[in-house]
Amino acid sequence: MNKDQNQSIYDVIISGAGPVGLFLAGELALAKCSVLILEKAEDPNSPLKQLPFGVRGLSAPSIETLDRRGLLSELELHKRLKNPHQNSGQGARRQVGHFAGIPFHEGDIDTSQWIYRLPNSTATSLMSEIQELEIILTRRAESLGVEIKRGLAITGFDQTENNVTVQSGDRSFQSKWLVGCDGSRSVVRKLAGFEFAGTEPEFTGYTTKIDIADPEKLKSGRNITPAGMYLQSQPGYVIIQDFDGGAFHGSEEPVTLEHVQEVLRRVSNTDVTVTALHAATTWTDRARQATTYRKGRVLLAGDAAHIHAPLGGQGLNLGLGDAMNLGWKLAATIRNKASEGLLDSYYAERYPIGVQVLDWSRAQVAIMRPDPDARALNAIVRDLMNTRDGATYFASRVWGINTHYKLDGHHPLTGRSVPNFEMENGVTIGQLMRDGKAILLDFDSNAHLKDLANEYIDQLKYVSGRAAEQFGLSALLIRPDGFIAWASDSETDEDAIRRAIELWFAA
Numbered sequence: 385m386n387k388d389q390n391q392s393i394y395d396v397i398i399s400g401a402g403p404v405g406l407f408l409a410g411e412l413a414l415a416k417c418s419v420l421i422l423e424k425a426e427d428p429n430s431p432l433k434q435l436p437f438g439v440r441g442l443s444a445p446s447i448e449t450l451d452r453r454g455l456l457s458e459l460e461l462h463k464r465l466k467n468p469h470q471n472s473g474q475g476a477r478r479q480v481g482h483f484a485g486i487p488f489h490e491g492d493i494d495t496s497q498w499i500y501r502l503p504n505s506t507a508t509s510l511m512s513e514i515q516e517l518e519i520i521l522t523r524r525a526e527s528l529g530v531e532i533k534r535g536l537a538i539t540g541f542d543q544t545e546n547n548v549t550v551q552s553g554d555r556s557f558q559s560k561w562l563v564g565c566d567g568s569r570s571v572v573r574k575l576a577g578f579e580f581a582g583t584e585p586e587f588t589g590y591t592t593k594i595d596i597a598d599p600e601k602l603k604s605g606r607n608i609t610p611a612g613m614y615l616q617s618q619p620g621y622v623i624i625q626d627f628d629g630g631a632f633h634g635s636e637e638p639v640t641l642e643h644v645q646e647v648l649r650r651v652s653n654t655d656v657t658v659t660a661l662h663a664a665t666t667w668t669d670r671a672r673q674a675t676t677y678r679k680g681r682v683l684l685a686g687d688a689a690h691i692h693a694p695l696g697g698q699g700l701n702l703g704l705g706d707a708m709n710l711g712w713k714l715a716a717t718i719r720n721k722a723s724e725g726l727l728d729s730y731y732a733e734r735y736p737i738g739v740q741v742l743d744w745s746r747a748q749v750a751i752m753r754p755d756p757d758a759r760a761l762n763a764i765v766r767d768l769m770n771t772r773d774g775a776t777y778f779a780s781r782v783w784g785i786n787t788h789y790k791l792d793g794h795h796p797l798t799g800r801s802v803p804n805f806e807m808e809n810g811v812t813i814g815q816l817m818r819d820g821k822a823i824l825l826d827f828d829s830n831a832h833l834k835d836l837a838n839e840y841i842d843q844l845k846y847v848s849g850r851a852a853e854q855f856g857l858s859a860l861l862i863r864p865d866g867f868i869a870w871a872s873d874s875e876t877d878e879d880a881i882r883r884a885i886e887l888w889f890a891a
């Protein structure tokens with residue numbers, strides 16, 4: 385083996401320069417860790433990452449995450465992207481999302497139920513493109529000193545008590561930690577022997593760009609049929625769901641024009657003629673999740689840790705949430721600033737969120753099946769979604785509005801994403817979080833709290849002042865990922881805040 389001479393021992397090696405690996409690398413580098421990303425593909429560009437294939441819906445937690453690192457304003461494409469899953473419509477009947485293809489509409493959502501969402505909050509959903517997102521995340525990672533080596537797939541690794549030696553063919557690299565962000569077929573997950581438990585697929589999904597001789601034979605929008613579902617949102621851009629038990633996707637056969645035509649004819653029950661196949665990709669509803677996210681010095685994040693159907697598209701959001709949660713905890717561990725059990729709280733917090741998303745995708749498949757029982761259930765869910773409470777419930781789940789970690793603490797905001805408070809000087813909490821530090825936010829300007837925060841100055845910054853709306857709160861402890869570790873709306877109990885700070889930040 386050709387061991388690279390004179391090489392440094394990186395704090396972290398990440399396998400995979402997908403959105404999750406890139407975001408995580410940026411988080412670690414922001415906290416002054418040295419990071420190497422090894423990426424299998426030589427070329428970061430791929431037609432499958434560009435429009436229309438690369439369209440991804442971002443939900444509230446991801447949008448907040450990007451805002452908290454100053455990246456949201458760099459996304460440009462969403463200003464002219466049409467959501468392929470949304471039918472046109474106006475005003476109250478404008479479709480703003482779906483569950484199992486059943487739309488919910490803007491005017492039906494009762495946002496007053498989201499009591500801690502402030503008027504200047506970032507959007508609840510936004511269309512993005514994988515390629516644009518990766519370009520922005522690559523730029524950020526590299527500007528913070530992350531090294532990215534492309535065309536180098538991880539092929540093996542060994543871990544000891546203190547470090548990990550990673551192989552890529554005949555080259556090797558060393559680090560203190562290895563994080564597998566290498567997607568659904570993760571080599572890191574397989575080599576480390578993580579159990580990947582879950583359920584088998586019921587369908588093969590196709591995303592295709594095709595020319596059709598007689599497109600009028602297909603209905604526009606989403607169409608559930610006795611054999612599956614097809615969706616034609618823009619001319620030539622067709623998504624198909626074929627309930628074949630996931631057989632075609634599993635066969636790994638190439639997707640030919642003849643095959644797409646056969647499936648489209650059968651699913652749409654038409655004799656439509658496909659004259660050209662420009663690009664196609666397949667996917668399934670296989671739902672699996674690693675039963676732990678850490679083995680020694682090896683961790684998993686993103687699709688490497690969980691896979692599910694892209695219905696209502698939550699995989700990227702789940703992965704970015706993993707990376708935001710893991711970044712500061714792993715960095716604190718590396719810098720010897722982590723409180724006991726901090727790194728393990730990554731799995732404790734993120735695994736249950738993954739379970740919810742996998743079940744959300746399974747529930748959709750269960751009522752999309754083209755059988756009478758599923759159709760009956762589908763009709764009932766449709767009725768519920770047309771109620772105000774129903775639409776509000778589905779919107780809050782699809783957009784991740786109520787994402788919540790079970791943390792110790794009595795205040796209802798504990799474990800929730802911090803509202804985007806706007807301080808007297810016009811600065812928002814999102815803007816104050818760009819440096820990746822935790823914040824002790826003191827609405828009462830209590831000198832004792834300032835002194836306390838200064839004891840942890842490396843990790844915690846003190847912000848005081850009034851906010852335009854502060855829900856009667858006196859003080860909050862906000863983690864670097866934007867989740868509230870502690871909150872008080874009475875006179876601040878200084879012992880309680882000290883205990884909370886020690887819990888999260890005392891080495």
Ligand SMILES: Cc1cc2nc3c(=O)[nH]c(=O)nc-3n(C[C@H](O)[C@H](O)[C@H](O)COP(=O)(O)OP(=O)(O)OC[C@H]3O[C@@H](n4cnc5c(N)ncnc54)[C@H](O)[C@@H]3O)c2cc1C
Nearest residue numbers: 400402403404424441538566567686687697698699700701
């Ligand atoms: C059709 C479709 C639509 C979707 N729509 C949405 C949506 O609207 N919203 C949403 O949130 N999610 C959506 N998703 C899911 C989302 O795309 C994924 O969850 C997300 O891309 C996962 O990111 P990742 O970085 O974990 O993995 P990936 O994006 O898969 O990146 C993994 C990287 O690792 C590299 N790699 C692989 N093996 C190795 C190796 N051995 N060594 C080094 N590098 C390696 C790969 O080349 C790749 O660059 C959709 C998925 C599909 C298929």
